Amino acid sequence: MTEDQLESAAEMAVFDAEKLGAREAEAYASSIRSLRAVIVDGHLYYSSIFNEVGVGIRIVEDGATGFSFTNSLTKKDIRDAVERAFHLCKSSKPDFPPATLPKSLGKNQIGDSYDPRIAKINVESVINLAKEIVDGINEVDKKHELSATGSVKSVELIRAVDTSGAGIVTESVTMLEGLAKATLRSDPLTTWTEWNGVRVGSLDGASEGSTAAENCLSLKKQMSENERPSLLVLDRQAFASIMSVAWRVFDASWGDRFQMGQQVGEPFLSIYDNELAPNGISSRGFDDEGLKTSVVHLVQSGIVSSYLTNYRWAQKLKINPTASAFRYGDRPFTSAPDIGPTNISISGDGQKLDEMLRSAKGGVHVVDARNVRLIGKTLTFSAFPAYAISSSGEDSTALRPLDLAMPVETFFRGIAGVESGKKEYPGVSASAVLLKPLNAP
Amino acid sequence: MIELTSDALAYAQEHGAEYVEVRGETTEFLDLLVEDRGLVHSIGGIYNGVGIRTFYGSGRGYSSTSFITKTSIERAVEESVRMARASNFNGNKVKPIEGRVENIKAPMKQDPREIDSQDKVKEVLALARAATKVTSAKLTRIRYLELYEDRTIATNYGLRLRSIKPSIYLSVEAFGDGWEMVYEDGYVGGWEVFKQIKKNLDDFHERLSFSPTSDGAERVVLSPRAASQLIIDEVLPQFIFPQESFRNSFPLTNVVISDDPSYDEGFGYMPFDDEGVKAEPIELIANGEVKQRLLTRGLDEKGGRARAQDFIHEPGPANSNTKITVNDKTELPKDFYYVPYIYSYGPFDSGDRILIYCPLATVYRNGSPVGKRPIRLGIELSRLKVAAVEGAEGGSGARRKLAGGIIPVGEKSQQLLLEGETIDRRPA
Numbered sequence: 001m002t003e004d005q006l007e008s009a010a011e012m013a014v015f016d017a018e019k020l021g022a023r024e025a026e027a028y029a030s031s032i033r034s035l036r037a038v039i040v041d042g043h044l045y046y047s048s049i050f051n052e053v054g055v056g057i058r059i060v061e062d063g064a065t066g067f068s069f070t071n072s073l074t075k076k077d078i079r080d081a082v083e084r085a086f087h088l089c090k091s092s093k094p095d096f097p098p099a100t101l102p103k104s105l106g107k108n109q110i111g112d113s114y115d116p117r118i119a120k121i122n123v124e125s126v127i128n129l130a131k132e133i134v135d136g137i138n139e140v141d142k143k144h145e146l147s148a149t150g151s152v153k154s155v156e157l158i159r160a161v162d163t164s165g166a167g168i169v170t171e172s173v174t175m176l177e178g179l180a181k182a183t184l185r186s187d188p189l190t191t192w193t194e195w196n197g198v199r200v201g202s203l204d205g206a207s208e209g210s211t212a213a214e215n216c217l218s219l220k221k222q223m224s225e226n227e228r229p230s231l232l233v234l235d236r237q238a239f240a241s242i243m244s245v246a247w248r249v250f251d252a253s254w255g256d257r258f259q260m261g262q263q264v265g266e267p268f269l270s271i272y273d274n275e276l277a278p279n280g281i282s283s284r285g286f287d288d289e290g291l292k293t294s295v296v297h298l299v300q301s302g303i304v305s306s307y308l309t310n311y312r313w314a315q316k317l318k319i320n321p322t323a324s325a326f327r328y329g330d331r332p333f334t335s336a337p338d339i340g341p342t343n344i345s346i347s348g349d350g351q352k353l354d355e356m357l358r359s360a361k362g363g364v365h366v367v368d369a370r371n372v373r374l375i376g377k378t379l380t381f382s383a384f385p386a387y388a389i390s391s392s393g394e395d396s397t398a399l400r401p402l403d404l405a406m407p408v409e410t411f412f413r414g415i416a417g418v419e420s421g422k423k424e425y426p427g428v429s430a431s432a433v434l435l436k437p438l439n440a441p
Numbered sequence: 442m443i444e445l446t447s448d449a450l451a452y453a454q455e456h457g458a459e460y461v462e463v464r465g466e467t468t469e470f471l472d473l474l475v476e477d478r479g480l481v482h483s484i485g486g487i488y489n490g491v492g493i494r495t496f497y498g499s500g501r502g503y504s505s506t507s508f509i510t511k512t513s514i515e516r517a518v519e520e521s522v523r524m525a526r527a528s529n530f531n532g533n534k535v536k537p538i539e540g541r542v543e544n545i546k547a548p549m550k551q552d553p554r555e556i557d558s559q560d561k562v563k564e565v566l567a568l569a570r571a572a573t574k575v576t577s578a579k580l581t582r583i584r585y586l587e588l589y590e591d592r593t594i595a596t597n598y599g600l601r602l603r604s605i606k607p608s609i610y611l612s613v614e615a616f617g618d619g620w621e622m623v624y625e626d627g628y629v630g631g632w633e634v635f636k637q638i639k640k641n642l643d644d645f646h647e648r649l650s651f652s653p654t655s656d657g658a659e660r661v662v663l664s665p666r667a668a669s670q671l672i673i674d675e676v677l678p679q680f681i682f683p684q685e686s687f688r689n690s691f692p693l694t695n696v697v698i699s700d701d702p703s704y705d706e707g708f709g710y711m712p713f714d715d716e717g718v719k720a721e722p723i724e725l726i727a728n729g730e731v732k733q734r735l736l737t738r739g740l741d742e743k744g745g746r747a748r749a750q751d752f753i754h755e756p757g758p759a760n761s762n763t764k765i766t767v768n769d770k771t772e773l774p775k776d777f778y779y780v781p782y783i784y785s786y787g788p789f790d791s792g793d794r795i796l797i798y799c800p801l802a803t804v805y806r807n808g809s810p811v812g813k814r815p816i817r818l819g820i821e822l823s824r825l826k827v828a829a830v831e832g833a834e835g836g837s838g839a840r841r842k843l844a845g846g847i848i849p850v851g852e853k854s855q856q857l858l859l860e861g862e863t864i865d866r867r868p869a
Contacts, residue, residue, distance in 0.1 A: 037528070044528040045739075046844060049504035049520050050753040051513065054488070064480075071488045071507040084485040091559045093479030123502070123520055127527040255580055255616040330753060336482060373786060375798070376620050380786045403794065405786065 006031055006053075009073045013057045016082040022089075024060040024101045025082075028288065029053075029073075030333045035123065039130045049123065054333040057085045063098025064089050067336045095312075102289050102311040102321070136209025144217060219385055222398035229402070231363030232383065232435040233356050236419075239346070239433050241369040242381055242411070247273075247341045248374055249408055250298045252309035252317055256377050262304045264412045268349040271299040273308060275323065275342040282342040289337050291323035298344075299412075310337050346431055348418025356417050356434045358393030363436075364402065365389050380405040411435070449493055449514050450597045456522040458495035460537045462600075464715065465491050465593040466752040471558065473585040475565045477573045481582075483558070492752040495521045500529030501739065503755040535738050538717050540599020545712040547606045547705055549631035553587050556632055561585065564635065568613070568642060575646040576622060576801065578615035585635075586610040586627075594717045604712050608849065609634040610838060613642065620800035620815065624666075624782060627708040627838030627849060641837070648781045649801050654812025656804045660777040661818065661859045665835030667780045667799070668827075669852035672696065673763050674841065675785050675795050676822065681725050682758055682844075683734045683741075692793070692822040694729035697766040700746070707762030707851030708838025715756035715845070716747040725763075735760060750846025757844025762851035764836075767829040771858055778816055778864075779803040793822040816864060824861040832856045 010027035017025030031053045038046040054071035055078060066089025070081040234242065249258045250271075258264055275293035277283050286292055289311050297305050306322060307313075314321035326340030327333070357365060366383040373380050383402040387395035406414075417434035446463045453461040467489040474482035490507035491514060502524025504517040553561070565585045573581040587609050594602045610627030626641055628634040648664070663671060677698060680688055701722035702711045713719050716738050723745070724732045735758035738744035747756035779802060786796040800815040836853035 037524075043531040043533070044501055046755055046757060047501065047503045047524055047528070048753070048755050049502075049517070049524065051504075051506040051508060051517065052490075052753065053508050065482065067482065067484045069484065069486045069488075071490065072509065077487075081486065088483040088485055088558060091480065091557075091562055092483060095481065096478075123523045124527045127524060131530065331488075334484070334486065334488070336484070375784055375786060378786075380796070403796075405796070 005073070006055075009055045009078060012075065013055050013078050013082055016079050017057065017059055017086065020082065020086050022059045022061055022086060026058045026101050026289075027055055028058075028327065028333055029055040030331075032330065032332070034330065035126055037127050037130045039134045044127070050330065052331050054331060055081070056327070056333040056335070057082050058101065058336055059085045059089045060099050060101050061086075061089050063094030063096075063100075064092035065095065065099050065336070066090070066092060069334050071331070071333075097315055099312060099315070102291055132206045133209035133212075136206030136211075137213040138209075139206070140210050140213035140217065215385075219398045224388075224397050224399060229362075229364040230436065231360040231389075233353070233360050233363065233365045233389065233432060234369070234435055235353070235365065235367045235432050238366045238369040238383065239431065242372050242379070243344050243346075245372040245374050246379055246408060246411065247308070247344050249412075250304070250306075250308050250341075251339050252307035252313040252319070253339055257307060258304045258409075260304055260307070263302055264299060264304055264409060265302040265415055266348070266413075267302045269299055269302045269412070269415055269418070270297070270347045271344065272297045272347075273322075273324070273341050273344050277343040277345070284342060287323040287325040287337075288327045288332065289323075289325040291321055291325065293323040293342070296322040296324065308339055308341055310339050312337075313339065346415075346418055346433065347420075348415070348431075348433075350420035351417045351434070353419050353432050354393065356419065356432060357389055357395075359417070360389050360434060360436075361391050361393055363389050364399065365395050366402075370401070374408060377407050377409065378405055379408040379411050445509065445511065445514055446491070446593070446595050448511065449491065449518055450595060452515055453493065453495050453518045453522060454597055456519060458497055458522050458525060458597075460496040460535065461597045462494040462716070463491055463593075463595045464494070464749075464752050465489075465595075467591045468751065469554065469589040471553075471561075471585070471587040473558075473562060473565060473583075475562060475569050475583045475585065477566070477569045477581050479566060480562045483562075485558070488751075490752045491517070492749075492755070493518050493521045494755065495525045496535050497522065497525035498529040499531035499534045500525040500527065501531065501535065502526075502528065505753045507753075531739075533739065536742060537596060537598040538600055538738075540596070540601070542601045543603070543713065545602075545604045547604070547629045547710060547712075549607045549633075551632040553607070553609065553632040553635070554589060561587075561635075564639070565611075568611075568639060571646060572613050572615055572624075572642070575649050576615045576617065578617050578622070580616045582614045582616075584610075584612045584614075592715075594713070594715070596717065600717050602713055602717055606710065607631050608708065609638065610708070610840060610849065611635070611638050611642075612840075617800065621784065622782065622801060623784065625837065625839050627840070628706055628851075629708060629710045630706060645781060648779065648803060649813065651803055651810055651813045654804050654814055656806060656811050656814075657864075658776045658778050658804055658806070660774050661816075661862060661864065662773065662777050662779050662830055663783070663857045663859060664779065664781045665833075665854040665856055666837050666852075667783045668765060668854040668857040669763075669837065670783050670785065671795070671797060671820075672698070672765050672827075672854070673760075673850075673852050674839075675797075677725070677760075677763070680731050681734050681760070683736060689731050691726045691729050691731055693825065693827055695768045696726060696827065697724065697768070698726040698763060699724050699766070700735075700760050700763045702746075702761035704762045704851065707836070707853075708849045709761035709763070709851040711748065711761055714745055714747045715749045716744055718743070718745045718747070720761075721745060725760075734758075748843070748845050748848050750848060754846040759841075759843040759845055759848045760850055762853070764852075765854040765857075767827055767855055767857060769828040771828040771830055773808075773830045773832070773856075774858065775805070775808050777805050777858075779805060779810075780816070783818075795820045795822070818859075819863040820859075821861070821863070826860040827857045828860070829855040830858045 006029040010029040013027035056069040066085040068081045068085035070077045273296040308324040310325035325337035365387045369381040386399045388397045390396040414435045419432040472484040492505035502521040504521035506517040612625040615622040702720035735746040737747035748759040749756040783797040834855045
């Protein structure tokens with residue numbers, strides 16, 4: 001599917017909508033190719049290659065909205081989809097304030113992040129790389145004769161996604177993820193032990209698999225119970241995992257969002273969404289409504305200064321749109337634009353990680369956070385892997401996972417230090433933070 | 442589509458595939474999002490496409506396309522075969538299912554596609570307003586999802602299966618000051634299903650329509666819905682997914698859990714699974730033991746629980762209509778919290794602990810309701826004991842994220858009295 005074909009499908013949809021008498025119409029066409037392989041214990045557990053093409057049509061009339069889509073790009077099917085959208089629009093009640101579509105959309109824009117090489121990754125290389133990493137994990141299994149005392153399971157996921165789109169709203173996003181996950185299970189533990197060996201962009205085959213498995217083993221040997229900590233150092237990956245959920249406090253459409261002007265952190269705290277971050281995994285030149293992207297300052301000097309918003313919620317709250325419209329899922333053309341972050345970043349007092357560890361003696365160093373949830377105003381997560389911080393400010397004993405729950409406001413207010421520098425994770429560019437005090441359940 | 446399916450089967454064999462499955466799908470759907478002020482979002486659409494799974498030696502490949510042209514399907518076939526060849530290192534070689542022909546249409550009394558969407562909006566809007574009245578929520582949002590799925594499976598060994606399945610699903614989200622309520626329900630069938638869901642929702646609201654109270658109680662009774670949410674959604678997954686669960690003993694020794702895909706009104710109904718295996722009930726848990734796990738044919742020759750959200754997903758293990766039966770019976774206590782639904786914060790990675798929350802639990806004193814209040818429960822599975830209490834069993838439909846995508850499942854349970862849990866008395 002070429003960009004010309006997509007553009008032509010989108011233009012056809014808008015043309016049909018105009019013929020029906022729609023005053024405002026938008027079409028979003030996309031073509032996605034995704035390749036995924038999951039290998040468990042040396043066997044292919046899940047595989048998927050999909051090629052998804054389609055066009056979504058949004059019609060706004062007298063303040064009301066109708067949306068429809070089709071994944072068949074024939075003239076008839078597009079016309080039928082437009083008619084459905086028009087009919088649904090007529091069935092809808094005018095929103096308040098009346099809905100309109102964004103104006104001055106760009107056309108034929110290609111984001112800087114587009115990397116056509118991704119489209120050329122072939123099936124064999126993905127499978128081989130996945131298997132290579134798993135072989136590395138199995139080597140460690142053999143070396144330590146683990147089958148006698150427990151079992152090592154290995155899970156591997158390699159995913160490559162190439163998305164291109166064209167039309168009235170144009171998007172082009174490229175993503176390459178590599179995740180190696182070693183999972184250790186044995187009788188003395190009642191739960192999984194996991195270690196992600198490879199993160200975004202790092203694809204070093206068997207050596208990554210071995211590292212993941214060795215890390216897993218080392219954790220299993222050392223783990224001990226821990227009292228509730230008063231101080232946490234959240235490493236980059238942990239903070240990124242938490243922020244990938246906690247960003248919703250800045251979501252204009254979320255009922256429990258922070259209030260504009262609210263003091264939510266120390267005066268040094270700054271949180272922003274850099275939609276144009278160089279090499280940011282979610283960077284884009286325009287959002288899924290075609291609005292130009294920029295840097296959105298969410299918290300400045302500890303005070304909430306902006307929300308992430310699409311065009312509709314900007315109208316509702318009478319604020320400027322931040323070009324944060326997202327169409328989620330494997331078929332983005334099937335949904336109207338929602339709201340989402342691109343590269344959430346934090347900056348603050350520019351500490352170094354080792355300084356933070358030294359100032360958190362007796363606390364806990366959290367490398368990753370799992371099972372992160374935000375329910376109402378309560379944030380919960382499992383801190384894992386986590387290490388007790390020794391009196392010299394270094395990691396000592398590995399700890400069993402710590403389950404923590406706190407009001408989300410307490411989390412942000414508790415940020416007492418922020419590492420300088422950052423590392424990219426999907427949707428989040430994270431730095432380590434020092435967190436205190438904690439009210440664990 | 443039929444011609445393209447035959448072409449795809451032949452083309453895959455030409456490229457060396459030993460066993461080929463082609464899954465075709467056309468799904469019509471209507472997705473309405475209604476708030477108590479009116480319809481705020483609506484999507485109507487049709488999507489169709491094919492998924493091609495090929496087997497070569499012990500290798501397996503899956504590829505799909507929604508671009509229904511000969512060239513596009515051929516490309517998908519080629520990639521599927523290449524993946525099957527590249528993954529020819531699996532231990533287990535999948536044997537073909539013997540050929541058979543089935544055409545099954547799930548029962549439907551009234552086709553919802555024949556009802557005007559404006560009328561549907563009015564009905565859903567009335568539900569949203571009723572929910573707001575009962576919960577005093579700041580915002581109530583209802584999602585109405587109507588699906589008409591037409592799926593086929595064909596293999597080069599003569600399997601020709603077709604199933605047509607209409608279904609309706611509703612989820613109610615209510616947002617209060619720092620709390621949320623999520624109610625979901627769904628069944629296979631036509632517009633009559635909406636009426637059933639409406640009745641269930643009215644019954645549910647009856648259990649919520651009390652003023653706040655600061656009174657408390659010592660014991661906890663879970664509604665069938667809350668019991669399903671706790672045991673089926675939070676506890677069971679740790680035991681029944683073969684690649685993720687390794688425990689053989691189940692902590693609740695008096696609980697029997699079974700799974701029956703052939704129940705044609707349940708939201709998890711499937712006359713055959715997405716690998717073509719005929720639907721059969723199985724017992725998952727009994728006498729404190731895991732009796733069977735959920736299997737696909739890639740994991741076990743028999744398979745039977747391979748399910749996929751749609752043609753872009755390779756089928757993965759999933760439950761269908763799952764039912765809890767508790768052998769020990771007890772009478773309803775006089776003083777207790779009645780928990781109509783739960784919201785789970787866990788289970789946590791540390792294993793056996795689950796934190797659950799219900800912002801709208803009803804407090805009963807001397808057998809009568811005195812008001813509603815939020816409660817949090819910290820549950821240690823190893824200490825938990827359950828008993829079935831008087832009252833009808835109840836079921837509901839839900840959509841759960843599993844290996845093959847978002848899968849519809851049916852859940853059923855009795856009311857359960859919990860013992861051994863910890864009630865967190867701090868303000869929720």
